[in-house]
Structure formats: C-alpha cells, structure tokens
Amino acid sequence: MGDVVGFLNNFFWGPWFIYGIMLIGLFFSVITRFLQVRHIKEMFVLMFKGEKSEKGISSFQALAIALSGRVGTGNIAGTATAIGMGGPGAVFWMWLIAFIGAATAYVESTLAQIYKEEKETEYRGGPAFYIEKGMGQKWFAVIFAVAALLAMLILMPGVQSNAIAGAMNNAFGIDNWIIGLIIAILLGVIIIGGVKSIANAAQVIVPFMALAYILMALIIIVLNIGEVPGVIALIFSSAFGAQEIFGGIIGSAIAWGVKRGIYSNEAGQGTGAHPAAAAEVSHPAKQGLVQAASVYIDTLLICSATAFMILFTGMYNVHDEGADKVQVMVDGEVHKVDGEPYEIYPTIFTGEFGKDEYTGEAQVSYAQTIKEGAAYTQYAVDEALPGFGAPFVAIALFFFAFTTIMAYYYIAETNVAYLFSGGAEKIGIWIAKIAIIVAAFYGTVRTSDLAWAMGDVGLGLMVWINVIAILIIMKPAIVALKDYEKQKKEGKDPVFDPTKLGIKGATFWEERNKK
Known part of the structure; x- marks a missing residue:
C-alpha cells in the first residue's frame, strides 16, 4: 500500500508539475492584470454583501464553506512539515503560491458560478459542471467527478482526522480511537442536514477559530x-539558498512550500469552486473575487501565524531529501557534537544538548521526539506560553480540521449530484455520508506518513484534471471580470447577461434573465 501511494505521489508531484502550477498561477495573474492587487478592497467588501435565498447561500456562507476546506491541518501541521522538510524558505514559497493562486481561485470560482445549475432544493456547480458545459466534454467531467469522490471520501479525510487525533493525544492523552468515534458522531449529525446545515455550522465555527488562532499568533x-525582522530576513534569505546551511535544499524549499501551499489554500484544486457555485449573487465575478480573498486569509494570515510561532522558538529542522538524516536546529543554528552536526532520523526532534558527565558522550536532556507537524506547532506555542500550547493548538486543529472534513463531504455530495439523479442520487448521497464517516474514523488510527501521502495523491489527482480544464475554458471568467469592471465604472451594481457577452452554456443565467 505504502509503495503504491509513494509511486503515485512522485508521479503527481514531480518537479515539472510543481513549477507548472506556479507558472499557471502567474499566467492567470498576468491575464487578469493582477486582480488580487487591483481588487483587494473589493474582495473583502463583497464577502459581506449578498443575502441567502431559498436555493442559494450568502456570499459569506459560501466563503465560510470554502474556508472550511482551505483552513485545516495544512495550516498547522502542513506548515510545520514544510518548514521541517524545506527549511524556513518554504514559507516564502507558500506566500508566493498564495499570491498568484488567488488569481487561479478567481478563475475557477467564477467559472463555477457561470455554469452552475438550479436543482430542486439548491444550486449546484463546480469543475465537473463547468468542464461539461464549457468544454463540451462530458467524459472529462465524469473523470473529475470520480476523482473528486475518490479524493474527498477516501484519500483526504484521513489527513485531517489523523492530525486531530495526534494533537489531542499529545495534549490530553486521549486514545486515537476515542477521538475517531467523536469525529464520526459529530460529522454524522452535521452532514445529515446537507449544504444548509454545513453552511450554518461553518459560518459560526470558522471565523471564531481563525480569529482566535491569529490572536494567539499576534500575542x-x-x-x-524584537525577533520579527530576523525571522523575516531568515525566511527570504533561506528561500533562495543565500545561507550556507540552506543552500543545498532550495529545491526542497520550493517543492514543499508549493505542495503544502496548494494543500492549504487549494487554489487550482477546484474544491473552493463547489461552494462558490452555491452562492446567491447577481454576477459571477462577485463570488470569484470573494474566493480569491479566501486564499489570502488561509495562507497569508493563518499559515503565516503558524510559521512565525515555530520560527520564534529557534528550533526547527532542515531535511535534505537526498540524505538519510535531519540536522537538528537549536536557536537557529545546526547543533554540533564534537564538531559534527547532531542528526536524528526520521523524527522532528527538539531538546537540549550536552555531554554525559561520566562518559563524555553526547547526551540529550529534556528530549522530545515529535513525528507530527501539529505536535511541533504545539511545542512552539508552549515555548512562548508554557502549559498552554498543546491544548490550544489541539482545540484549534480540531475545529479547523473537522470543518475541512465537512467541506469535503459537501464537495463529494455535489459530485454525486452531478453523476446521478433521482433515486440513484439519494442512494449515492447516503453512501457518500457513510464512506466519509468511515474514512475519517480510519484516519485517526493509521500512521501519519501514510495519511499525508494518500492526501497528496488525492490532491494531485484533482489539481491535474482541474488545471487542464480551466486553462482551456478560462475565457468566460476573463470576459466576466471585464464586464464586472465596466459596470462598476458606470456606477451600477453589476448583473450578468451571458447572451450579451457571447458566453454559451450558462443555462442558469439565461433562464434567470428570461424570468
């Protein structure tokens, strides 16, 4: 199992793909004239406008569901892993992929709004819908829908629940299977209510925990x-291998920064496009801009909060993927014993170092061996606020990761609705509910390495298919942005008319305008 997952991981996340994602984000940034800068004020204003309807949710609720998916274990454990595997420079590459990824998020979310459909009780949309209508290739849309179900129901929930279990066990000593049972019960209660229930839960939980986590980081x-300038300088200098100790891992810094950045902010993955389609708005570009803002909130705020908390401790590791061991960092320097770096593998290691007073051999006192990135963040907070780090991060991670699993279910349900109709759809939705509950429980009791590897496979699968699609059918999203800007200049509240703009296949908007 591990070998198969490892092979697929290497295939999906080869160097050409890592750099390709960055180039695609840059391309969308240029073609939209860096909307993530020009419209930054508009992004945050729009998220609080728009009311929910009988079939649609508000812009803020759609943002909350999208943030539920974006803000998860990637922000806490993933950021720690990126630093551990790629050095402090990985943080810079996470920032960069978030900046250019905001344009990608705009394109996919606007396309989701343009090509959404009105079902009996709610709006549905996402990559499968815009691939079929925008490309006219139903077979490709079906492939995405199947890949999304595989990722959302089987491969990725375990990453979130595994991180919750590890953090809770580290903080409170609760057995993993008990945590798994609690997650399964709570998840079942919420997802039975469908998208409205998920939206109502997300709009309360996500803002509260995000603000609490950022407040903790600010404290x-x-x-x-006094250390802020030094930490920022360290991030930038190590990102380009300017420091000798990080010079050999610039490739790892880029790879892990981009991989964990995409895992966290999900730009290009297509997941944020699903709740974006459910929003009640007068123009698709409105929700596209709101979703672009969600990438900023996720990475530039919450991931950065984690990164600073870790780097302030001065204890982090640098893992050269071509080597067998990790160099242990203490107070920002490679610790040495008898002139040689003290190394330990494969765990993230923190502690104080010295020599045995009788034998003279290297000795570690106050040793703590940490395998999960979440526990690494717990240690970092505990350094600043003794006794508070482990429980606070465990609780934050519980809410972040749990709401992410909720978002995964919503995305899975949307793709079930795309693939099936009538009685088959209802059966499919119940199977999806059972599958994600089982996967979340199983994730709490399997090893973290396998959980993350399987999550990366699921992520890579969706990104591959979605990015190819949005590159082919991006034109309507660009046309919608220009139309939105034109109407705003004229002092209007923009409304969308696809027929006037020459956009075909936007049946929902065509029917709305007829009415």
Missing part, C-alpha cells in the same frame, strides 16, 4: 517583537 509576535 506570541508581540512577546518576540
């Missing part, structure tokens, strides 16, 4: 205010 920054 730690204030306590270490």
Whole structure:
C-alpha cells in the first residue's frame, strides 16, 4: 500500500508539475492584470454583501464553506512539515503560491458560478459542471467527478482526522480511537442536514477559530517583537539558498512550500469552486473575487501565524531529501557534537544538548521526539506560553480540521449530484455520508506518513484534471471580470447577461434573465 501511494505521489508531484502550477498561477495573474492587487478592497467588501435565498447561500456562507476546506491541518501541521522538510524558505514559497493562486481561485470560482445549475432544493456547480458545459466534454467531467469522490471520501479525510487525533493525544492523552468515534458522531449529525446545515455550522465555527488562532499568533509576535525582522530576513534569505546551511535544499524549499501551499489554500484544486457555485449573487465575478480573498486569509494570515510561532522558538529542522538524516536546529543554528552536526532520523526532534558527565558522550536532556507537524506547532506555542500550547493548538486543529472534513463531504455530495439523479442520487448521497464517516474514523488510527501521502495523491489527482480544464475554458471568467469592471465604472451594481457577452452554456443565467 505504502509503495503504491509513494509511486503515485512522485508521479503527481514531480518537479515539472510543481513549477507548472506556479507558472499557471502567474499566467492567470498576468491575464487578469493582477486582480488580487487591483481588487483587494473589493474582495473583502463583497464577502459581506449578498443575502441567502431559498436555493442559494450568502456570499459569506459560501466563503465560510470554502474556508472550511482551505483552513485545516495544512495550516498547522502542513506548515510545520514544510518548514521541517524545506527549511524556513518554504514559507516564502507558500506566500508566493498564495499570491498568484488567488488569481487561479478567481478563475475557477467564477467559472463555477457561470455554469452552475438550479436543482430542486439548491444550486449546484463546480469543475465537473463547468468542464461539461464549457468544454463540451462530458467524459472529462465524469473523470473529475470520480476523482473528486475518490479524493474527498477516501484519500483526504484521513489527513485531517489523523492530525486531530495526534494533537489531542499529545495534549490530553486521549486514545486515537476515542477521538475517531467523536469525529464520526459529530460529522454524522452535521452532514445529515446537507449544504444548509454545513453552511450554518461553518459560518459560526470558522471565523471564531481563525480569529482566535491569529490572536494567539499576534500575542506570541508581540512577546518576540524584537525577533520579527530576523525571522523575516531568515525566511527570504533561506528561500533562495543565500545561507550556507540552506543552500543545498532550495529545491526542497520550493517543492514543499508549493505542495503544502496548494494543500492549504487549494487554489487550482477546484474544491473552493463547489461552494462558490452555491452562492446567491447577481454576477459571477462577485463570488470569484470573494474566493480569491479566501486564499489570502488561509495562507497569508493563518499559515503565516503558524510559521512565525515555530520560527520564534529557534528550533526547527532542515531535511535534505537526498540524505538519510535531519540536522537538528537549536536557536537557529545546526547543533554540533564534537564538531559534527547532531542528526536524528526520521523524527522532528527538539531538546537540549550536552555531554554525559561520566562518559563524555553526547547526551540529550529534556528530549522530545515529535513525528507530527501539529505536535511541533504545539511545542512552539508552549515555548512562548508554557502549559498552554498543546491544548490550544489541539482545540484549534480540531475545529479547523473537522470543518475541512465537512467541506469535503459537501464537495463529494455535489459530485454525486452531478453523476446521478433521482433515486440513484439519494442512494449515492447516503453512501457518500457513510464512506466519509468511515474514512475519517480510519484516519485517526493509521500512521501519519501514510495519511499525508494518500492526501497528496488525492490532491494531485484533482489539481491535474482541474488545471487542464480551466486553462482551456478560462475565457468566460476573463470576459466576466471585464464586464464586472465596466459596470462598476458606470456606477451600477453589476448583473450578468451571458447572451450579451457571447458566453454559451450558462443555462442558469439565461433562464434567470428570461424570468
């Protein structure tokens, strides 16, 4: 199992794909004239406008569901892993992929709004819908829908639940299977209510925990205010291999920064496009801009909060993927014993170092061996606020990761609705509910390495298919942006008319305009 997952992981995340994703994000940034800068104020204003309807949810609820998916274990454990495997420079590459990824998020979410459909009780949309209508290739849309079901129901929920279990076990000593049972019960209660229930839960939980987590990071920054310039300089210098100790891992910094950045902010993955389609708006570009803002919130705020908390401790690791061991960092320097770097593999290691007073051999006192990135973040917070780090991060991670699993279910349900109709759809939805509950429980009891590897496979599968699609059918999203900007200049509240703009296949909007 591990060998198969490893092979697929290497295939999906080869160097050409890592750099390709960056180039595609840059391309969308250029073609939209860097909307993520020009419309930054508009992004945040729009998220609080728009009301929910009988079949649609509000812009803020759609944002909350999207953030539920984006803000998860990737922000806590994933950021720690990126630093551990790629050094502090990985943080810079996470920032960069978020900046250019905001344009990608706009394109996919606007396409989802343009090509959404009105079902009996709610709006549905996402990559499968815009691939069929925009490309006219139903077979390709079906492939995405199947890939999304595989990723959302089987491969990716375990990453979130595994991180929850690890953090809770580290903080409170609760057995993993008990945590798995709690997750399964809570998840079942919420997802039975469908998209409205998920939206109502997300709009309360996500803002509260995001603000609490950022506030915690700000407190730690204030306590270490004198170190801020040094940490920022460290991130930038190590990102380009300017420092000798990081010079050999610039490739790892880019790879892990981009991989964990995409895992966290999901730009290009197509997941944020699903809730974007469910929003009640007068123009598709409105929700596209709101979803672009969600990438900023996810990475530039929450991932950065984690990164600063870790780097302020001065204890982190640099893992050269071509080597067998990890160099242990203490107070920002490679620790040495008798002139040689002290190394340990495969765990992330923290502690104090010295020599045995009798034998003279290297000795580690106050040793702590940490395998999960979440526990690494717990240690970092505990350094600043003793006794508070482990429980706070465990609770934050519980809410972040749990809401992500909720978002995964919503995405899976949307793709079931695309593939089936009538009685088959109802049966498919119940199977999806059972599958994600089982996968979430199983994730709590399997190894974290396998959980992350399977999650990366699921992520890579969706990104591959979605990015190819949006590159082919991006034109309507660009036309919609220009139309939105034109109407705003004229002082209007923009409304969308696909027929006037020459956009075909936007049946929902065509029917709405007729009415």
